[in-house]
Amino acid sequence: xxxxxxxxxxxxxxxxxxxxxxxxxxxxxxxxxxxxxxxxxxxxxxxxxxxxxxxxxxxxxxxxxxxxxxxxxxxxxxxxxxxxxxxxxxxxxxxxxxxxxxxxxxxxxxxxxxxxxxxxxxxxxxxxxxxxxxxxxxxxxxxxxxxxxxxxxxxxxxxxxxxxxxxxxxxxxxxxxxxxxxxxxxxxxxxxxxxxxxxxxxxxxxxxxxxxxxxxxxxxxxxxxxxxxxxxxxxxxxxxxxxxxxxxxxxxxxxxxxxxx
Amino acid sequence: xxxxxxxxxxxxxxxxxxxxxxxxxxxxxxxxxxxxxxxxxxxxxxxxxxxxxxxxxxxxxxxxxxxxxxxxxxxxxxxxxxxxxxxxxxxxxxxxxxxxxxxxxxxxxxxxxxxxxxxxxxxxxxxxxxxxxxxxxxxxxxxxxxxxxxxxxxxxxxxxxxxxxxxxxxxxxxxxxxxxxxxxxxxxxxxxxxxxxxxxxxxxxxxxxxxxxxxxxxxxxxxxxxxxxxxxxxxxxxxxxxxxxxxxxxxxxxxxxxxxx
DNA sequence: CGGTTCGTTGAGGCCCATCAATCTATGTGG
DNA sequence: CCACATAGATTGATGGGCCTCAACGAACCG
Numbered sequence: 001x002x003x004x005x006x007x008x009x010x011x012x013x014x015x016x017x018x019x020x021x022x023x024x025x026x027x028x029x030x031x032x033x034x035x036x037x038x039x040x041x042x043x044x045x046x047x048x049x050x051x052x053x054x055x056x057x058x059x060x061x062x063x064x065x066x067x068x069x070x071x072x073x074x075x076x077x078x079x080x081x082x083x084x085x086x087x088x089x090x091x092x093x094x095x096x097x098x099x100x101x102x103x104x105x106x107x108x109x110x111x112x113x114x115x116x117x118x119x120x121x122x123x124x125x126x127x128x129x130x131x132x133x134x135x136x137x138x139x140x141x142x143x144x145x146x147x148x149x150x151x152x153x154x155x156x157x158x159x160x161x162x163x164x165x166x167x168x169x170x171x172x173x174x175x176x177x178x179x180x181x182x183x184x185x186x187x188x189x190x191x192x193x194x195x196x197x198x199x200x201x202x203x204x205x206x207x208x209x210x211x212x213x214x215x216x217x218x219x220x221x222x223x224x225x226x227x228x229x230x231x232x233x234x235x236x237x238x239x240x241x242x243x244x245x246x247x248x249x250x251x252x253x254x255x256x257x258x259x260x261x
Numbered sequence: 262x263x264x265x266x267x268x269x270x271x272x273x274x275x276x277x278x279x280x281x282x283x284x285x286x287x288x289x290x291x292x293x294x295x296x297x298x299x300x301x302x303x304x305x306x307x308x309x310x311x312x313x314x315x316x317x318x319x320x321x322x323x324x325x326x327x328x329x330x331x332x333x334x335x336x337x338x339x340x341x342x343x344x345x346x347x348x349x350x351x352x353x354x355x356x357x358x359x360x361x362x363x364x365x366x367x368x369x370x371x372x373x374x375x376x377x378x379x380x381x382x383x384x385x386x387x388x389x390x391x392x393x394x395x396x397x398x399x400x401x402x403x404x405x406x407x408x409x410x411x412x413x414x415x416x417x418x419x420x421x422x423x424x425x426x427x428x429x430x431x432x433x434x435x436x437x438x439x440x441x442x443x444x445x446x447x448x449x450x451x452x453x454x455x456x457x458x459x460x461x462x463x464x465x466x467x468x469x470x471x472x473x474x475x476x477x478x479x480x481x482x483x484x485x486x487x488x489x490x491x492x493x494x495x496x497x498x499x500x501x502x503x504x505x506x507x508x509x510x511x512x513x514x515x516x517x518x519x520x521x522x
Numbered sequence: 523c524g525g526t527t528c529g530t531t532g533a534g535g536c537c538c539a540t541c542a543a544t545c546t547a548t549g550t551g552g
Numbered sequence: 553c554c555a556c557a558t559a560g561a562t563t564g565a566t567g568g569g570c571c572t573c574a575a576c577g578a579a580c581c582g
């Protein structure tokens with residue numbers, strides 16, 4: 001919060017540069033729709049960068065959010081719950097993701113956003129971002145790009161939740177995270193993995209106990225390896241074959257047509 | 262298709278009026294962000310209105326879509342499938358819904374859009390809509406509004422798929438449709454319901470057989486009544502109580518805050 | 523070293539899937 | 553008007569994948 005106002009008036013000063021640097025590499029920063037000056041405009045809109053502990057609500061269910069939260073580092077989730085206490089994550093946030101994109105359009109979110117690990121959160125004022133989106137086509141396009149991407153991912157998650165077995169769901173989630181984290185090197189993949197088995201259960205609509213047993217299955221088949229919070233996928237292709245994983249829904253790389261357009 | 266070009270040049274002529282009329286009442290027409298002239302611009306962008314049979318693909322899985330399809334009448338769905346043939350609908354389209362909103366941003370959709378009944382489809386050229394969205398703030402805002410609404414609905418569906426019993430899922434779906442179709446009169450509701458039990462199964466991640474048994478349960482409890490393709494909910498509140506339904510996620514009515522903004 | 527979180531294991535049972543018919547309604551052609 | 557085909561709804565029997573309940577083990581930490 002300190003340094004927020006100066007960064008707006010003195011472009012290029014030390015504070016602005018430091019704030020800005022926290023956006024580098026995040027998904028709104030690497031958007032292919034942004035011009036250099038639009039990136040500067042985003043960087044100058046940062047009002048705070050703070051570190052928060054695990055299990056911190058960035059937005060509580062049903063509450064108002066005046067800011068857009070960027071998960072610059074650490075993991076977070078969107079969560080929903082039933083009356084009876086059943087929890088379901090409709091989205092996972094990995095480093096670089098926008099936490100509450102929908103807050104740009106909604107005053108209240110019917111779900112919450114919560115950190116799963118200690119995290120670095122970059123805060124951007126909602127009203128300012130709405131104005132920037134209207135003023136800068138590239139910024140507007142970035143936001144309107146991210147929304148359908150979320151939707152596409154959630155659609156595939158629905159397919160998993162509705163029609164795949166526990167083993168397939170787990171293989172699919174790990175295949176997805178491997179791509180989203182850009183962790184693949186040839187047919188191998190390895191990445192920091194802070195999720196507990198209960199987090200995975202809340203993502204896949206299962207119980208932590210069954211996640212445990214399913215992970216053992218994949219482990220004994222040599223499909224995954226876990227050691228000190230690191231996930232290793234020795235054979236990405238085989239893991240993908242288990243669940244019919246096709247990365248196109250992640251829209252990571254622009255399709256050939258999109259480049260022409 | 263006939264009359265498409267004239268409708269662009271001769272505003273207010275008979276053809277333009279007829280085309281335009283097919284948009285009246287649809288979700289992009291009733292958007293609260295649109296000015297009168299923006300509605301005219303949308304109406305003039307209509308290139309065809311056609312009737313198609315049930316089980317017609319508007320967009321096939323993984324294929325390109327050059328147009329935005331409005332389901333002016335009839336029902337449709339977004340669908341995804343696993344390799345093994347398991348089907349899951351990540352969205353249902355009721356009369357007035359936009360069929361393939363995401364086509365505005367994506368060249369290829371990783372899911373398909375298919376009619377479930379005979380339907381009236383209004384076609385709007387994609388490139389034209391992108392241009393209109395850029396040119397008219399209200400049109401752009403309408404599209405960027407619809408995307409997170411879809412996302413919010415899908416998030417709640419994920420909660421159902423992951424954490425609710427068959428009975429709760431069915432009660433929740435019917436509660437949702439009752440609101441979306443604006444079919445409620447006090448505590449009662451009644452609406453045309455063309456879905457087969459297999460469609461419901463593909464929506465809720467269950468089998469048609471289990472849907473059948475679950476419907477019988479709700480019927481015998483007096484929670485639903487079905488007769489010649491009409492669904493009757495004699496006691497909406499009790500149905501909602503079964504599943505903890507809260508309509509706020511549908512964002513049908515602007516929240517108090519949104520009106521102030 | 524006690525507390526807490528997370529992972530692991532076992533026993534038992536239910537919800538829902540699977541397989542296999544039958545029944546009804548609708549439509550179609552002769 | 554009937555024979556026939558087809559789609560959709562319904563019913564029964566059986567089984568399995570995952571849940572529930574209840575511990576116990578392991579790692580981390582102040």
